Amino acid sequence: MGLAGRINGALRRIPVWPVYVLGLAPVPWLFWLAATGGLGVEPISALQQRLGLAGLQVLVAGFAVTPLRRLTGVNLMRFRRALGLVGFGYILVHVLVWLLLDLQSWALVRADILKRPYITVGMAAFLLLVPLALTSADRALRWLGPVRWRRLHRLVYFALPLGAVHFVMQAKGWQIEPFAYLAAIMLLLALRMRLIRARVAT
Amino acid sequence: AALGLVAGPARADALVPNTWDEITSYNNFYEFGTGKDDPRNKAGRLTTDPWAVEIGGLVDRPGSYDLADILKGVSLEERIYRLRCVEAWSMVVPWVGFELADLLNRVGVQPSARYVAFQTLHRPAEMPGQRSAIIDWPYVEGLRLDEAMHPLTIMATGLYGRDLPNQNGAPIRLVVPWKYGFKSIKSVVRITLTADEPPTSWNLYAPREYGFYANVNPDVDHPRWSQATERRIGGGLFAPRQPTLMFNGYADEVAGLYAGMDLARFY
Secondary structure (H helix, E strand, O other): OOHHHHHHHHHHOOOOHHHHHHHHOHHHHHHHHHHOOOOOOOHHHHHHHHHHHHHHHHHHHHHOHHHHHHHHOOOOHHHHHHHHHHHHHHHHHHHHHHHHHHHOOHHHHHHHHHHOHHHHHHHHHHHHHHHHHHOOOHHHHHHHOHHHHHHHHOOHHHHHHHHHHHHHHHOOOOOHHHHHHHHHHHHHHHHHHHHHHHHHHO | OOOOOOOOHHHHHHOOOOOHHHHHHOOOOHHHOOOOOHHHHHHHHOOOOOOEEEEEEOEOOOEEEEHHHHHHOOOOEEEEEEEEOOOOEEEEEEEEEEEHHHHHHHHOEOOOOOEEEEEEOOOOOOOHHHHOOOOOOOOEEEEEHHHHOOOOOEEEEEEOOEEOOHHHOOOOEEEOOOEOHHHOOOOEEEEEEEOOOOOOHHHHHOOOOOOOOOEOOOOOOEOOEOOOEEEEOOOOOOOOOEEOOHHHHOHHHHHHHHOOOOOOOOO
């Protein structure tokens, strides 16, 4: 039992619920900051950006759980569902801020989704995440059966790159940060594909 | 012109300036970074004195003009202008400045000149954003000569009656109120009169997204977002977007400059 084993032993004593509580605590905090000037003089854009980026970060963390276990033996599998749901929570609020605070008009929403490529891509990424959030409960897993459930949840292989592309597309100029996220996601995806292929081969 | 007067007096009632804090804390000035607060946080080290502007090209009296000399020959006045960013947000800014035409007339524009090119300071040691290739440095912009000579076009050296803060383009910047903000080039060190249309930074970066003219136009969308509405800075969390005005509300004064031009093509 090496370092990974000792880490796993410690992790087993940590309950999952704090991931939800601590993970989502910044959401009301961000709204408080936005309402009181803490996010600057354009709080709506700032809120959208902070929420979107946090959602992407948490989802990338959740996506890294399997490769991390394969590569290092550290097992965060117990926390993966919580990471996915917390990440989805951020993206959901991100979309709601865009709908209810930024645009405030269904006509603008429709025009934006149809005409703006980065909104189209972002909306596609969000819609791909919805069925995953809806089928996150144990009951849904039993209802679908593990094979179908796993196949459905591979939608995240599309949702995450689309989310990163959405991030890249909204930037002006050659900014490094969005490309770094896209590169990290593609790397994790490549690792995942290799693992799947290895599994199929054996 | 008298102090404090506003072009287009019919709309003066709507022009309530944004606060000093709003105008100086929410800036696009990629020379200091791409975050809206980067300019305020990182522009403090910029040396703006001494400052000279190299005026050249098709002019009678080319040369390096010290800023103090430039200011000796002009009358400063307050101009309260709308500022509409291509990102679909807007402010109202009480600039202090002088008409660019006054400066151009002083150096003598030759008859063959048809455009004016501008260049921002390139000094990576003091402008940390210039150490990354966000766009090609130095930042360059340009106007057609008639746009540059228009009485609404000013060179600003201050706002709210004070010297221009570094993050707003100190010590001297262009302000063209009927065009998207990126045309109003900051911290100008070079002005060149040319016969041909000069290159402009955002047009070089993405020609499909940023044209040479960049006139505010609610009917011609940016390829990535609508230009029909804008968010007024300072409205808070629940303020609705407001409709964007043709030529940013200065159509009466400037529409004639573009008579007969297809504004969807020359965007």
